[in-house]
Amino acid sequence: MSSLLELKNVSKIYGDLHALDNVSLTVDKGEWIAIMGPSGSGKSTMMNIISCMDKPTSGQVIFDGDDITKYSRRKLTEFHRDKIGLVFQQFHLINYLTAVENVMVAQYYHSMPDEKEALEALERVGLKDRAKHLPSQLSGGEQQRVCIARALINSPELILADEPTGNLDEANENIVLDIFRQLHKEGTSLIVVTHDPEVGEVAQRIIRLEHGRIASKK
Amino acid sequence: MFFTMMKGTFTKQWKKMLMIAVTVALGASIATAMLNVMLDVGDKINEELKTYGSNIVVQPQSEAVVSKLYDLDNDDITVDYINEEKTGELLTIFWHNNITDFAPEIATEVTLPDGETATLTGTWFNHHLEFYKKGMTYERDTGIINLRNWWDIVDGEWLDEQAVEGTLYAMVGKDLADAKGIKAGDELVLTANGVSETVTVKGIFDSGDDESATIYTTLPVAQKLTGKEGLIQKIEVSAITSPDDELSERAARNPNLLSGEERDLWYCTAYVSSICFQIQEAIPEASASAVRQIADSEGKILEKTELLMSLITFLSLLGATLGISNLVTSGVMERAQELALHKAVGATNVQITVLVLTETIITAIIGAAAGYFLGYAFAQIIGHTVFSSSIEMSGMVAFIVAVLIIAVTLLGSIPAIRMILRLRPSEVLHGGH
Numbered sequence: 149m150s151s152l153l154e155l156k157n158v159s160k161i162y163g164d165l166h167a168l169d170n171v172s173l174t175v176d177k178g179e180w181i182a183i184m185g186p187s188g189s190g191k192s193t194m195m196n197i198i199s200c201m202d203k204p205t206s207g208q209v210i211f212d213g214d215d216i217t218k219y220s221r222r223k224l225t226e227f228h229r230d231k232i233g234l235v236f237q238q239f240h241l242i243n244y245l246t247a248v249e250n251v252m253v254a255q256y257y258h259s260m261p262d263e264k265e266a267l268e269a270l271e272r273v274g275l276k277d278r279a280k281h282l283p284s285q286l287s288g289g290e291q292q293r294v295c296i297a298r299a300l301i302n303s304p305e306l307i308l309a310d311e312p313t314g315n316l317d318e319a320n321e322n323i324v325l326d327i328f329r330q331l332h333k334e335g336t337s338l339i340v341v342t343h344d345p346e347v348g349e350v351a352q353r354i355i356r357l358e359h360g361r362i363a364s365k366k
Numbered sequence: 367m368f369f370t371m372m373k374g375t376f377t378k379q380w381k382k383m384l385m386i387a388v389t390v391a392l393g394a395s396i397a398t399a400m401l402n403v404m405l406d407v408g409d410k411i412n413e414e415l416k417t418y419g420s421n422i423v424v425q426p427q428s429e430a431v432v433s434k435l436y437d438l439d440n441d442d443i444t445v446d447y448i449n450e451e452k453t454g455e456l457l458t459i460f461w462h463n464n465i466t467d468f469a470p471e472i473a474t475e476v477t478l479p480d481g482e483t484a485t486l487t488g489t490w491f492n493h494h495l496e497f498y499k500k501g502m503t504y505e506r507d508t509g510i511i512n513l514r515n516w517w518d519i520v521d522g523e524w525l526d527e528q529a530v531e532g533t534l535y536a537m538v539g540k541d542l543a544d545a546k547g548i549k550a551g552d553e554l555v556l557t558a559n560g561v562s563e564t565v566t567v568k569g570i571f572d573s574g575d576d577e578s579a580t581i582y583t584t585l586p587v588a589q590k591l592t593g594k595e596g597l598i599q600k601i602e603v604s605a606i607t608s609p610d611d612e613l614s615e616r617a618a619r620n621p622n623l624l625s626g627e628e629r630d631l632w633y634c635t636a637y638v639s640s641i642c643f644q645i646q647e648a649i650p651e652a653s654a655s656a657v658r659q660i661a662d663s664e665g666k667i668l669e670k671t672e673l674l675m676s677l678i679t680f681l682s683l684l685g686a687t688l689g690i691s692n693l694v695t696s697g698v699m700e701r702a703q704e705l706a707l708h709k710a711v712g713a714t715n716v717q718i719t720v721l722v723l724t725e726t727i728i729t730a731i732i733g734a735a736a737g738y739f740l741g742y743a744f745a746q747i748i749g750h751t752v753f754s755s756s757i758e759m760s761g762m763v764a765f766i767v768a769v770l771i772i773a774v775t776l777l778g779s780i781p782a783i784r785m786i787l788r789l790r791p792s793e794v795l796h797g798g799h
Contacts, residue, residue, distance in 0.1 A: 192792075201710065201792035222714070229712025240707045240795055244374030249367075256367040257712035298711065 151210075152177040152306060152337050153198065158207035160193050160360075167193040168204065169360040177305075180328070180338040182351035190360040191341045192310065198339065199308050200228045212305070229258050233299030237311035239291040241283040247294045248279040251301050258302040269297040273327055289320025296327055307331065309340045313347050325350055368721065375701075375725050382697045383729045386690060390733030391740060393686025394771050398741025400675040400682075401763045403748050407671050421638060422603035424448070424456075424645055424654045447472075447597035448652050450585065454497025455648035456603065457504035460633070461641045464606045467512040469493075470598035472588045476556040476581070484542055485580040486556060488588020491525045491537075510582070513604055514573065522550025522569030525584070533586045536565040539578035543570045556581070558591040603645070603654070607638040609668045614639050618656075683774050690778030694726050698782040705786060706794035715787050722786060723779055730775040731768075738767060 153175040160168040168190045175181055183191050196202035197209060200216060208215050216227060241250045251266040270276050273293035283291055292312060299307055309328075313321040325347065332338055340351060348354045356364045376383055426446035453470045456462065469490045476486040490509035497504040511524050521543070525535050536556075538548050548554065552567045565583055572578055589595045608614075614637035617624055621643055624632060632640050638656040645654035698705065708718050742759055749757035 196792035199710075199792075201790065201795075225709075225712060225714050228710075234710055236795060238795075240703065240710075242371075242374065242704055242707065244378045245370065249370055252367055253371070253708070254711040257708070257717065261367045302712075 150177055151175065152179070152212060153339075154208075154210040155194075155198075156208040156210065158194075158197060158204045158209060160190075160197065160202070161205045166360045168197070170207070171357075171360070171362055173355060173362065175306075175337060175339060178332070178335045178337055179353070180332045180340070180351045181353040181355060182348040183339065183341045183355045183357060184343055184345075184348045185357035185363070186343065189357040191343075191357055193360075194357070195308055195310050195339075195341050198306075199232050199234060200224045230302065231305045233302070233304035233307040235292070235295050235299050235307060235309035235312045237314040239283070239288075239295045239315075241291055241294055241298075243283050246280050246282055247275060247286065247290075247297075250283070250294055251298045254298045254301050266297075266301060269301045270294070272300065272330075273297045274323070287320070289316050289323060292316060292320065292324055293327065296324065300331070304336075306337045306339065309338065311342055311344075312340060313342065313344060321347070368724075371721060372725050372728075376729075379697055379700070382693055382700075383725070386693045386726065386729045387733035387736065389686055389689035389693065390730045390771060390775065391737035393682050393689075393774060394734040394737025394767055395740035395744055396682035397679045397770055398738050398763060398767050399744035399748060400679040401766060402741070402745040402757050402759055404672050404675045404679075405760050405763065406745075406749070406757045407668065407675075407753075421607065421657050422605055422642055422645070422654055423657055424601035424603060424649065424652045425599070427651055427653050447594055447599060448601070448649065450589075450596050450598045452649045452652070453598070453601055454495055454499070454504060456601070456645060457495070457497050457506055458499055458502075459641070459644040459648050461605070461636050461644060462504075464636050464641065466604045466606060467508050468601055468603040469508065469510045469513055470585060470601045472585065472592055472594060472597065472599045474558050474588060474592040476558045476591060478546065479555050480546065482546075486536075486558070486588055486591065487580060487582050488585040488591075489582060490585060491527045491582075493527055493585075510602075513602055514571075514577075516574070518572040518574075519569045520572050522567065525568040525582075527584065530568070533584040534563065534565045535568050536581050536583040536587070537569045537571055538567050539580050539582075540570055540572040541578040542580065543567075554581075556583075556587075556591060559593050561591055561593070563587050563591060601652075605638070605641050606636065607641060608636045610637060610639070613637075617643075683770060686771075687774045687778045690726070690730070690775055691781050694722070694779050694782040695785060698722060698785050702789060702794050706789055706791040709789065710791040710795055718786050719783050722782060723776070726779055726782075727772065727775055730771055734768060734771040737771075738764060741767070 151174050155171055155173040158168055158171045159166065171194065183194060185191050193202065197204050200219070203217060207217075209217050211227070211231065216224065219227060242253065245253065248263060248266045248270060251269050252261040252263065255261045255266060267276055267279055270279050273296050275290060275293050275297065278286060278290060283294070286294065292315070313324055316324060328338055328340070329350070338351070340347060342348055355362055426448050450470055453468070456465055456468055471487055471489045473485060473487045475483050477483050492507055492509045492511045495506050495508060509527070520540055525537050536554060538554070542548070548567055548570070550567055550569050553564055554567055555562055555564050565587060585598070589597065613628060613632055614635070617632045617637065618639035621629060621632065633643075642654035642656060646652060705718055745757040745759070749755055
């Protein structure tokens with residue numbers, strides 16, 4: 149299997165703090181990995197660097213053969229828009245837009261908003277009948293599924309999920325994990341940051357971070 | 367999608383948007399009021415100053431030259447005369463509508479029954495003038511009733527030429543009347559050059575100056591006493607003029623030195639010099655000149671008023687800019703998470719900036735429209751309070767205010783745009799490291 153993402157000696161330093169310290173990691177296409185570790189271990193920093201929302205202090209991030217740390221701001225935005233789908237712990241839905249409109253926002257910045265496609269994405273996460281509801285009218289689990297639909301809508305090569313089940317009850321956690329299983333089955337690469345061992349166990353590989361370094365790979 | 371997102375912002379942040387609209391409305395209203403008053407104030411001040419007498423005097427050529435050369439009082443020199451009929455030519459010039467009033471005059475020394483002398487001026491009080499030229503009829507009621515409207519009639523009434531029969535009437539100045547015991551209704555025998563006329567005193571006036579020691583009568587009476595029937599010595603003209611500027615000053619020195627384009631502009635602007643020039647064209651044997659004191663006062667008052675209003679406009683727009691700046695910036699701060707999300711799903715800085723600016727500009731336009739009408743009301747209040755008349759609204763002001771408001775909105779949005787550019791989704795959405 150060819151590699152999709154490769155981190156080579158990546159460090160991120162804030163003053164005296166080494167949020168990431170010389171981390172190297174390879175993610176293959178279609179692979180599902182979990183990044184685990186305690187608070188402050190560098191999980192979110194790694195997510196930000198992989199999703200191009202932050203730049204490493206040193207090291208290379210190779211995506212599909214390109215060093216994305218050398219990209220211009222515009223190219224980074226394009227890369228980020230076309231290749232990555234983000235799932236947040238707090239969902240970050242726009243509260244005055246309906247579920248389907250929230251999904252269409254990602255389409256709008258990618259190409260053209262298409263309500264039919266957006267509804268199909270919601271159908272994939274089992275929320276077609278809740279398409280016209282505002283986030284305030286949806287449960288936490290439903291909001292997370294809208295967030296996943298938004299991440300999927302532009303067919304990204306990699307889905308990055310930051311504590312996707314952190315705010316969900318067990319039933320909703322299972323629904324989200326089922327969606328991830330389905331995506332993985334369809335060949336989508338997944339990187340899930342979590343400190344929930346049950347979520348980690350579902351992934352093919354678990355990377356444990358401690359003090360900004362990879363403590364173990366499994 | 368763009369409009370859906372914008373609509374959402376208006377729904378979600380309606381209080382903030384309302385505040386922006388109110389801030390813009392206040393700035394726009396003051397700018398509208400001040401600019402309209404500023405544009406209209408020239409005419410208003412002109413109208414005000416017109417109440418203090420004529421601002422152009424038309425004299426025979428020879429008298430004007432001698433008067434200018436030696437700085438003499440007109441009474442001290444030998445005079446030539448203008449044909450009274452020529453007075454009607456004033457109604458034929460390009461700027462005839464700007465000439466509000468005029469009155470021909472002829473003056474002489476008369477002997478009173480007690481043997482003492484006094485100055486007598488023959489003029490029009492409210493003369494109905496009919497003038498025929500090239501098959502056209504020009505009509506106007508004009509005279510010193512309007513030109514000397516500050517005269518205080520202390521006894522009797524104004525000499526109303528159109529209400530009395532004949533011309534044997536006069537008005538006597540208060541100082542002279544007090545000295546000679548003259549009252550309204552008295553008959554007065556005036557003698558000059560061996561000719562006597564008996565006139566009825568219609569009223570006693572107090573002019574507040576030397577004229578209070580003189581007598582004013584109808585033009586035919588004075589012409590008969592001077593033996594100059596059909597002739598006049600000068601015409602006092604009150605005209606609404608545009609304030610002098612560099613072009614009018616050059617033209618006043620010598621209009622022949624202007625380029626063709628400059629000359630057209632000067633000729634078609636109601637400068638006191640261009641009106642004088644046109645009067646001279648119409649009455650070639652006369653010389654028309656500005657009464658400088660009035661003309662200069664107009665310019666100075668206008669300059670200071672415009673400066674004050676420009677300053678008020680600038681300060682109000684500065685206030686609006688600061689207000690908009692605060693409101694838009696705090697709006698962006700409140701929406702930081704939402705805007706970071708836009709960035710996280712692939713929006714460029716330009717797209718987010720356009721979204722926020724469009725929302726702000728639409729709000730500003732609504733505020734500016736409300737402000738324009740509020741400014742209209744302010745302008746009318748200023749007009750009625752200060753000038754006792756309404757202020758004419760200029761279409762140009764609407765355009766200027768629109769441009770100023772957009773500039774103010776863009777300027778006020780700069781801090782918010784800088785904040786958008788600095789917004790890092792990694793910090794806002796994931797919360798630090």
